[in-house]
Amino acid sequence: IAGITQAPTSQILAAGRRMTLRCTQDMRHNAMYWYRQDLGLGLRLIHYSNTAGTTGKGEVPDGYSVSRANTDDFPLTLASAVPSQTSVYFCASSPLTSGGAYNEQFFGPGTRLTVL
Amino acid sequence: GQNIDQPTEMTATEGAIVQINCTYQTSGFNGLFWYQQHAGEAPTFLSYNVLDGLEEKGRFSSFLSRSKGYSYLLLKELQMKDSASYLCAVIDSNYQLIWGAGTKLIIKP
Numbered sequence: 190i191a192g193i194t195q196a197p198t199s200q201i202l203a204a205g206r207r208m209t210l211r212c213t214q215d216m217r218h219n220a221m222y223w224y225r226q227d228l229g230l231g232l233r234l235i236h237y238s239n240t241a242g243t244t245g246k247g248e249v250p251d252g253y254s255v256s257r258a259n260t261d262d263f264p265l266t267l268a269s270a271v272p273s274q275t276s277v278y279f280c281a282s283s284p285l286t287s288g289g290a291y292n293e294q295f296f297g298p299g300t301r302l303t304v305l
Numbered sequence: 306g307q308n309i310d311q312p313t314e315m316t317a318t319e320g321a322i323v324q325i326n327c328t329y330q331t332s333g334f335n336g337l338f339w340y341q342q343h344a345g346e347a348p349t350f351l352s353y354n355v356l357d358g359l360e361e362k363g364r365f366s367s368f369l370s371r372s373k374g375y376s377y378l379l380l381k382e383l384q385m386k387d388s389a390s391y392l393c394a395v396i397d398s399n400y401q402l403i404w405g406a407g408t409k410l411i412i413k414p
Contacts, residue, residue, distance in 0.1 A: 232348070232392070234402075279347060294402060295350075298346070299346075
């Protein structure tokens with residue numbers, strides 16, 4: 190693995206189903222993030238984690254949950270998917286949570302999710 | 306509230322120069338990033354500014370004026386591969402990245 194990987198690449202899901210999007214990084218970054226990107230709205234932060242064992246809510250957390258059991262993995266779970274969660278989901282990581290350029294975020298390739 | 310404004314779309318000609326503006330109103334300021342995002346791909350880092358002035362990196366330059374809450378990305382000698390969206394993001398007082406909606410740049414031959 191080099192950088193950040195996400196799985197699956199794309200998924201079509203029936204409404205009401207549970208779904209976990211996976212994210213793994215091998216850069217030993219402290220901070221990790223989940224965004225959704227919708228046309229015309231830019232990147233919106235769903236949840237974040239500043240370090241293993243801690244998580245926080247972003248701008249649009251409702252309907253999503255995360256966990257950070259270790260440094261490398263940061264899965265995002267949709268407990269009961271709804272059509273408004275159709276979006277492209279990006280996972281990102283950064284070395285530190287403060288300190289200028291160390292806030293640079295590195296992005297995974299994204300997961301395209303369609304909820305019908 | 307926190308707000309970052311960028312033009313939605315811009316068109317330029319191959320070989321020309323284009324300037325993409327970004328204005329921001331955020332709770333605190335700890336730096337500003339520009340990212341490039343090609344269609345269907347992830348954003349990738351272009352530049353970082355924390356002090357006023359111009360940062361040059363090859364064909365791309367980024368300018369910051371903290372007193373005006375303003376930045377621009379300057380792209381010179383445009384190439385077709387520069388067709389992409391350009392995202393402005395500001396680090397606020399809580400060290401969170403606040404993202405603009407992005408500017409879609411269309412390059413014409």
